Structure formats: C-alpha cells, structure tokens
Amino acid sequence: MIQIIPTRMKCMPEDASTADTSSFEDMTVDPVVRGFIKDWDAMEDLLHHVLYTGLGWEMGNEGQILFTDPLATPKAVREQLVQLMFETFNISGFYASEQAVLSLYAVGRISGCTVDIGHGKIDIAPVIEGAVQHIASRRLEIGGVEMTNLLAHELGKSNPLVKPDTSDVELLKEQYACCAEDDLAYEKTQQSCQQELHTLPDGQV
Numbered sequence: 001m002i003q004i005i006p007t008r009m010k011c012m013p014e015d016a017s018t019a020d021t022s023s024f025e026d027m028t029v030d031p032v033v034r035g036f037i038k039d040w041d042a043m044e045d046l047l048h049h050v051l052y053t054g055l056g057w058e059m060g061n062e063g064q065i066l067f068t069d070p071l072a073t074p075k076a077v078r079e080q081l082v083q084l085m086f087e088t089f090n091i092s093g094f095y096a097s098e099q100a101v102l103s104l105y106a107v108g109r110i111s112g113c114t115v116d117i118g119h120g121k122i123d124i125a126p127v128i129e130g131a132v133q134h135i136a137s138r139r140l141e142i143g144g145v146e147m148t149n150l151l152a153h154e155l156g157k158s159n160p161l162v163k164p165d166t167s168d169v170e171l172l173k174e175q176y177a178c179c180a181e182d183d184l185a186y187e188k189t190q191q192s193c194q195q196e197l198h199t200l201p202d203g204q205v
Contacts, residue, residue, distance in 0.1 A: 034120040034141060035070035037077060044088060051089060064093035068102055071116070071123040071137055100125035100132050119144045148173055 031042040051057045065085055069078065078096060085091045100114040100123070110130045116123040122140040126133045152169045156162065180186035 035118060036073070037081070040080070040084070044084060047089065062089055062091050065091050067094065067096045068099045069096050070099055071125050071139055072134065098132050099123070100127050101130055117143060147177070
C-alpha cells in the first residue's frame, strides 16, 4: 500500500492495522520538491498508483495525459517526463501546458496575473494573450509545507517530548487553519473562535 501526502509518499505494509509501521518511517520520500521532480523512481511509483489505482486505468488500455507545467520547468525535466509516460506507461497522447495559462483559461481569460500558492512554493506569473511573461515572473520558495512545519513547531513547544507526525499536522492544518482577507476579518475570526477540547490517545483531554 502507498500512503500519499501532498508530494510525499511512504511505503506501508499491506496489513497496516496489525503491523509495526515504525520501521517504515525512514522510507518516506518526496518525489516532488518545490514544484520540481527530484526523485524519478519515486515519481514513477506515484504515477503508477495514481493512474492504475486512482484513475482505474487498465494495463494495455492507457489513456492520454494533460500535464500542467509549474513555472520555469526546465526543458530537460519535461523531456524526461514525456519519455517516462510513453515508454513506461504506454500512454496514447501527451500534452503539456503552463499552470498560469490554464488557471486563466479556467476563468475564461487569456490575459492576467496568476498567483499559485502550493505545498512548497508560490509562483507569480503575468500572462498576456496566453503567453507567460517569464522575464516578469517570480517564484518564492515558501508554501504550505512551511505552515505545516510552523504548526508542528508550535505544537512541540507545549510538549517537547512529543513529535507530531507530519500527516497528523497536515490534517490539523487543513481542518482548522484559515486565512483572513483583511485585518477586520481577522478580528472577527478571533472573536468568534470557540475553544475546542480533544481527547488524546492516552485519554487525557
């Protein structure tokens, strides 16, 4: 079984309910780092899981792929991905387009400025008539993973002996974190927040 966290995967035993999974922690890998593929073997395993398990593809009856390129994807990376898809997964067609362009297409525009906030990076790209203006584009090496690490750090302050698992912290962040539009909205959020009690595995509240 493969457990998938955003751009992260960890091999687990088939019967995860009864097996000791502590020995599998060191097998956690990140196929994609800051928007770029860094571990091609892990990426191949991830794609195999997504295509044949997630999408239900059948061997010998593969479909077509639309790949969205992150900002400033190197040509060599794209070429290697195309080679992987055709030679390993035997796809019938491949098309790549830039994320910034597709984001504008999704709202019926061909020109504009896109801000893509992801797990490990923030891309800001102006698009004119369907073409990304790379000279004016910017990438910030910060994203959701920094928020997760910050939350884990704050949780660890209250009990230094406990090291929260990344997947648990991700779940907490997704359930309770929010982003206020402005200072006024932030103040309203602070006033409306109610204290919630949670039961720990040892029974403490």
